[in-house]
Amino acid sequence: MLIKSLFRRSHSLPYNYLARAQWSTRCLATTCNTSLSPVALAYKESPKPLPQNDSKSQPIVILHGLFGSKQNWGALSKAMASRLNTQVFAVDLRNHGESGHSQEHDYHNMANDVACFLKEQNLEKPIVIGHSMGGKVAMYLALNHTPMDRVVVVDMAPVKVRLSSEFAGYVAVMKEIQQARVKKQSEADNIMKKSVPDLSVRQFLLTNLKKDTKEGYGFRIPIDILGGKLENLGQFDFAAGEDKYEGKILIIKGNKSGYVRDKDTELIKTFFPQVRIEGLDAGHWVHAEKSEEFLKLVTEFATEK
Structure with a gap:
């Protein structure tokens, strides 16, 4: 299966978020900040198969990486929905997939788009899973105190880097x-x-x-x-020791990728004191290369008390 099974096209429509406003430098709000001119995000929903009171976890929102889209997560979204009996929303971030385009492409704006999406969908405390660029978006949401049940970051660290x-x-x-x-x-x-x-x-x-x-x-x-805007995607604008997310967070790294290094562990813990870091024998596309192991980690993390 690996990568091919994750690249099937989905056919979804964007949600109707219409607010538009002037640019602001940084989003510190816990919910949708319309001053950041949020972009409408397309999404694909994998509906839960059983009644809501039988769900094993909160709804899940998935954020892809650079040049990716919701269609990359089609097979995994369905698997998560089935195993956890919950709703899974695979989202296209701005300037990707079927979502709206904008001249602004940075983590503050992308995180705010997602916060607005959560508000529009009435997702009060979802589990947010983000890969690569989407992983940094998830970390921005967490450090901006967006209400989330827990967070899964796939092969990304809270560090400022120069993109390859x-x-x-x-x-x-x-x-x-x-x-x-x-x-x-x-x-x-x-x-x-x-x-x-x-x-x-x-x-x-x-x-x-x-x-x-x-x-x-x-x-x-x-x-x-x-x-x-590639330079923007290497940024991480939060200060160690000042900004902190006290909730549960799982970082799943690819042991062959080098995106999350052993020397980053202490820094990661300053931002995320409750972090758990797991490594799989894979490169940067951990979820594609080791899909079954990835699903097992996510399922266990989503259901632990």
Whole structure:
């Protein structure tokens, strides 16, 4: 199954969040802050199979990583909904998937979008799961004191880093494909394989390709916006010793990825005193490479008292 099973397309509609307002520097509110011009977020819901009073956990909200979308989490969303008998909402973050676009792309705005989504869906204390970029969004929500039952962060640490040059390379090749107006997805793959030899990475990036016009394919994500905001995605604006989340949090790291290092442990604990860190024998896409082990960790964490 691995990566392919997680890249099936979903067909969902965005929720109707219409508030728009002026830009503000930072969101410190515990709920939706309309001064940050929130973006409407598309989502896919996996309904729980049994009555609400039989649920084993709070509803779950899943936040994908950079260049990802809700469709990457389709199989896992259904598995979580079934095993925990709860609702699972896989969300498209701003400038991704079917969600709205904005010139602003940073963690404060993304976290506020999610806070507004939680308000719109009446999700008072969900479990929030975030991978990579989505993991940092989840940490921002936690440190901004957004009401959550508990948090799962997948292969991301609360540190400021410089993004790998690979991401700029992905943007460059997607721009090349966009300009080529390819007629087939195979043509896009042929262009991409010159600079992205890993088939699984190409498959992941090309889930963003769509039939644009009769003239060819294009990308559903705003490549220019994301390419210009890559530096923002390495940021982490909270201060160790000052900002803290006292709730339950599980960090699942890929032992082969290097995104969560052993030397980060003490820093992580200053932000998240109740943190539990688990490692799986995987790279950065822990949930795709070790899906069964990942599900076991999430299920146990979601149901523990």
